[in-house]
Amino acid sequence: MKFYILTFGCQQNIADSQRISSLLISLGLTEVNSLKSADIFVINSCSVRQAAEDKVYGLANKVKAWRGTDKRKLVILTGCMSGSALSERKRFPLSYLRNKAPWVDYFWKIDDFEERAKENFEIVCTGYSTIQYPIPSTHLVPITSGCDNFCSYCVVPYARGPEHSRPIDEIITEAKKAVSRGTKEIMLLGQNVNSFVGECDDVSIHKYKESFPRLLSILNEISGLEKISFMTSHPKDMSDELIDAIANLPKISKDVHLPMQSGDNEILKKMNRGYTVEYYLGIVKKLRKKVKGIRLSTDIIVGFPGETEKQFENTISAFKKAKFDHAFIAMYSLRPGTAAARMKDDVPLSEKRRRHAVLLNSLRTKTII
Numbered sequence: 450m451k452f453y454i455l456t457f458g459c460q461q462n463i464a465d466s467q468r469i470s471s472l473l474i475s476l477g478l479t480e481v482n483s484l485k486s487a488d489i490f491v492i493n494s495c496s497v498r499q500a501a502e503d504k505v506y507g508l509a510n511k512v513k514a515w516r517g518t519d520k521r522k523l524v525i526l527t528g529c530m531s532g533s534a535l536s537e538r539k540r541f542p543l544s545y546l547r548n549k550a551p552w553v554d555y556f557w558k559i560d561d562f563e564e565r566a567k568e569n570f571e572i573v574c575t576g577y578s579t580i581q582y583p584i585p586s587t588h589l590v591p592i593t594s595g596c597d598n599f600c601s602y603c604v605v606p607y608a609r610g611p612e613h614s615r616p617i618d619e620i621i622t623e624a625k626k627a628v629s630r631g632t633k634e635i636m637l638l639g640q641n642v643n644s645f646v647g648e649c650d651d652v653s654i655h656k657y658k659e660s661f662p663r664l665l666s667i668l669n670e671i672s673g674l675e676k677i678s679f680m681t682s683h684p685k686d687m688s689d690e691l692i693d694a695i696a697n698l699p700k701i702s703k704d705v706h707l708p709m710q711s712g713d714n715e716i717l718k719k720m721n722r723g724y725t726v727e728y729y730l731g732i733v734k735k736l737r738k739k740v741k742g743i744r745l746s747t748d749i750i751v752g753f754p755g756e757t758e759k760q761f762e763n764t765i766s767a768f769k770k771a772k773f774d775h776a777f778i779a780m781y782s783l784r785p786g787t788a789a790a791r792m793k794d795d796v797p798l799s800e801k802r803r804r805h806a807v808l809l810n811s812l813r814t815k816t817i818i
Contacts, residue, residue, distance in 0.1 A: 458495025529608035540786030593639030712767025752801030
C-alpha cells in the first residue's frame with residue numbers, strides 16, 4: 450500500500466506529518482510524493498483560520514477524481530480539524546465534519562494515529578522501535594502539545610487538548626539520534642514551549658521535573674549539535690532564567706518569536722492574554738539588553754471585536770516601541786467555538802484591511818506575511 454500526506458499549517462503539523470510518515474513506513478507502507486499513485490490520502494489539517502479549514506473542504510473534487518470508482522482508496526483526516534471534533538474540548542461535533550467532508554473515511558486525532566493505523570491496516574508491524582525520521586538540515590522536535598491558555602480567539606486548546614510536556618529523556622534521545630544522522634540544528638516546538646516542564650529520571654530512579662531553560666542547557670551540551678531554535682513563546686512565561694539562557698548558551702538561536710497580538714491593554718484582556726502592554730515591552734527591553742544580536746519577531750491581530758481606532762493606534766505605538774525585525778500580521782477571523790466568537794465581530798473587513806496595511810507600513814524592516 451502507498452500513502453501520500455498533505456500538510457497544512459505550522460511547523461508542529463510538519464513535525465506531526467514526519468512522525469505519521471515514519472509510523473506508516475514502519476507498518477510496511479510506502480510513501481509517495483503525489484496523490485495520483487497513492488492508495489491512502491492523509492490530510493494533516495489546520496484550524497488557525499477559516500481559510501485553512503476551507504482548503505480542506507475544497508479538496509472534495511480532487512479526492513473524487515483521484516478515487517474514481519476504486520472504493521478501496523482511503524482518505525484520513527487528522528490534525529487540528531479532527532482534534533476539534535474528537536477531543537474532550539469539542540468545538541463542534543464529529544457530525545459537523547462528516548457533513549462538510551463526506552468523502553473522508555477516517556477522522557483521527559494526532560495522538561491516536563498510531564493506535565488507529567495499527568487497527569485499520571492489516572500489515573505486519575516490524576521494527577517500530579527504530580523509526581527512522583527524515584533528516585532535513587533542521588530536525589523538528591515537538592516538546593509540548595496542547596494548550597491551557599484559552600486565548601479567546603484561538604482554537605488550539607480545543608484542537609489539541611490540554612497542555613502536556615514530553616519526558617525530557619525522550620527529547621534528549623531524539624536530539625542525539627538526529628545529530629548522529631547528520632543533523633546540525635534542531636527546532637523545539639510547542640504551542641507554548643516556554644511553559645515546558647518535563648519529567649526526567651535521575652540516577653536513583655526517582656522522577657523530577659525540569660524547566661525549559663534547563664532543557665536548553667542540557668541540549669546545548671550535545672556534541673555535534675550546532676544550533677537550537679524554538680517556537681512559540683508566550684510572553685507571560687518569558688522568565689529571567691530563560692532570557693539568561695538565550696543570552697548565555699552559545700548554541701541557542703538569537704531569533705526570538707514573541708507574540709504580542711495587540712498593543713492595547715483592554716484588547717489584550719478581551720483576548721485573555723494574561724499580560725499588559727507595559728509588561729510585554731518590559732520583556733522586550735530585557736531581551737534587547739541581555740541578548741546580543743537578538744532578532745525579534747511577533748504576531749499581531751488587527752480588527753479584533755470591539756477594537757476602536759484609538760486602541761489600534763495604541764498597537765501602532767507599542768509596535769514601534771518594540772522595534773520588531775519581523776511580524777506576522779493577521780486580520781481577525783472568527784473561529785466558531787472560541788470565546789471571541791460570542792463577541793460581535795464589528796470591525797468591517799475594509800477597516801481590517803486598512804489597519805493591516807497601516808501596521809505593515811510601520812515596520813522598521815522586512816515583514817513576513
